[in-house]
Amino acid sequence: MKxxxxxxxxxxxxxQTRRGVDMGPSAMRYAGVIDRLQQLNHIVVDRGDIEIGRPPKYDIKNDDNLKDLEEVVKANQSLAESVADVIDEGDFxxxxxxxxxxxxGTLAGVAKKYENLGVIWYDAHGDLNTGETSPSGNIHGMPLxxxxxxxxxTxxxxxxxxxxxxxENIVxxxxRSLDDGEKDLIHEKGIKVYTMHEIDRMGMTLVMEEAIKHVTRNTDGVHLSLDLDALDPQHAPGVGTPVVGGTTYREAHLAMEMLAERNIISSAEFVEVNPILDVKNQTAEAAVGLIGSLFGEKLL
Known part of the structure; x- marks a missing residue:
């Protein structure tokens, strides 16, 4: 659908602490994300970038084991407002x-417009840490x-x-990389998780069929949060926290194609593209390819 x-x-x-991921949006634009979507007959509006503040020194932890908290909060508040405005205007x-x-910030803006939002978290990590459980204090390990x-x-x-x-609305x-505190929270809250073990054993088709059924049960929208480190590093080398043994490029495409067939995704984000760590913009190009599949691109 257009x-x-x-x-x-x-x-x-x-x-997080590895510089360069701030260039991710530019790398995906350079890889042709706008043209890709327009070729699929979608109307695309580029609203530019959220302004990010810069601390006097990087990676400074506060007393709660959180790095650069003030700047992260400000940026996410601005993002939440922008996302809510987009939805109010009827855009994706x-x-x-x-x-x-x-x-x-994305979820703060999206969930404000949905009473019962489903979430697909496509990621090598659980991102379920807090200041108390995080080994690093990096807030990118805490958003879920x-x-x-x-x-x-804050x-x-x-x-x-x-x-x-x-x-109960999360998958x-x-x-394939979960800290002890995250494992405890997954069990405590009953969060549905398909590790690489389940993907290897069941296959991506069955995993996605079950995941789609789970996140569309009693929900009024579904958000996709895709971290490029979900892919194996051979397919997406330009990420800050690579973990070997991830999904293949084709498995990720299949997942996106199945989501497109069901037309259930109402908002999406693609994150952790770091051109400094990349090889010839390979990871940004992979991200744009997956975005194409999510919005209806087919092999035939």
Missing amino acids: KKISIIGVPMDLG PLVLGGDHSIAI AVSLGIGHP LTEIGGYAPKIKP IIGA
Whole structure:
């Protein structure tokens, strides 16, 4: 179906410690994301980038083990407002990151417009840490917990309300690196997770069929949050936290194609493209290819 898509870039690199991911939105634009979507007959509006503040020094932890908290909060508040405006105008919000801490703002803006939002979290990591459980203090490892209302109040209250989502409406796909605190929270909240073990054993087709059924049960919208580190590093080398043993490029395309066939996704973000760590913009090109599949591109 023809959509009006509003692209919002978020050049955020403060949710983690490896510089360069702030160039991710530019890399995906350079890889042709706008032309790709227009060739599929979608109407595309590029709303530019969210302004990101710069701290006097990087990677400074506060007393709650959170790095660069003030700047991350400000950027995500601005993003939440922009995303909500896009939805009010009837457009599809497509957010380009930036590190995965931007999902805090995306979900704050999206969930404000949906009473019961489903979430597909396509990622090597659970992103369910808090300041208490995080080994690093990097906020890009916390956005899913924050969106569940778990974590520092300045993060959980972005957008003026909490929680944004419910644990029973979440599916994590592609996980293969989970901290102990995240595992505990997954079991405590009953969050549905398809690790690489399930993908290997069941196949991506069955995983996606079950995931789609799960996130469309009693929900009124579905958000896709795709971290490029879900793909194996051989297919997406330009990410900050690569983990070997990830999904193949074709498995990821199949997942996007199945979502397109069902036409269930109402908002999306693609994050953690780091051109500094990339090889000839391979990861940005992979992201744009997946975006194409999500919005209806087919092999034949």
